Amino acid sequence: GAGVSQSPSNKVTEKGKDVELRCDPISGHTALYWYRQRLGQGLEFLIYFQGNSAPDKSGLPSDRFSAERTGESVSTLTIQRTQQEDSAVYLCASSLETDFQYFGPGTRLTVL
Amino acid sequence: QKEVEQDPGPLSVPEGAIVSLNCTYSNSAFQYFMWYRQYSRKGPELLMYTYSSGNKEDGRFTAQVDKSSKYISLFIRDSQPSDSATYLCAMRRGSYIPTFGRGTSLIVHP
Numbered sequence: 001g002a003g004v005s006q007s008p009s010n011k012v013t014e015k016g017k018d019v020e021l022r023c024d025p026i027s028g029h030t031a032l033y034w035y036r037q038r039l040g041q042g043l044e045f046l047i048y049f050q051g052n053s054a055p056d057k058s059g060l061p062s063d064r065f066s067a068e069r070t071g072e073s074v075s076t077l078t079i080q081r082t083q084q085e086d087s088a089v090y091l092c093a094s095s096l097e098t099d100f101q102y103f104g105p106g107t108r109l110t111v112l
Numbered sequence: 113q114k115e116v117e118q119d120p121g122p123l124s125v126p127e128g129a130i131v132s133l134n135c136t137y138s139n140s141a142f143q144y145f146m147w148y149r150q151y152s153r154k155g156p157e158l159l160m161y162t163y164s165s166g167n168k169e170d171g172r173f174t175a176q177v178d179k180s181s182k183y184i185s186l187f188i189r190d191s192q193p194s195d196s197a198t199y200l201c202a203m204r205r206g207s208y209i210p211t212f213g214r215g216t217s218l219i220v221h222p
Contacts, residue, residue: 048209093155102158103155103156105153105154
């Protein structure tokens with residue numbers, strides 16, 4: 001596919017469970033970003049990967065959040081012991097090193 | 113005060129109107145200014161970008177940057193119902209991670 005893909009598109013989970021969200025960036029894009037978007041709010045930066053550099057984790061809201069990326073391909077965002085306030089749309093974006101971001105469709109997470 | 117301020121709206125206009133969407137910012141180091149459009153239940157898509165000050169036109173859309181006032185605008189001429197979406201401004205300096213506004217919801221009614 002030509003664009004950024006994310007899976008699942010929707011995820012409903014129970015409070016306290018762990019969830020994994022997946023992002024497939026555009027082929028060749030070295031940079032990958034995760035954002036959180038709460039209802040009616042802007043984009044909240046979570047984490048940034050650039051090539052083989054150490055990721056910028058400065059936006060992760062707590063140690064329950066973590067992310068990994070394998071080389072310049074797939075990334076997974078893991079939320080442990082989910083809380084109701086984690087309910088949001090999680091967006092992934094990718095870009096060439098100094099180019100503009102292209103976003104995926106997002107994963108809508110609902111924590112009951 | 114947030115680094116980028118954007119009125120969330122909603123902004124409701126009749127079809128055919130000229131729409132003006134705006135953001136203000138506080139960081140004078142920002143160099144790249146972007147506008148993203150986000151339809152309901154979709155990811156944002158890059159609409160336009162401008163480097164430094166000035167205007168840029170693309171069809172019915174015009175992006176304007178006034179660095180002296182730290183103010184950017186997106187104008188939409190002859191607005192259509194299909195323009196109904198949330199418009200997010202974003203800006204960055206160099207290769208730094210962009211900072212986004214919270215988005216303005218636009219409704220164009222027939």
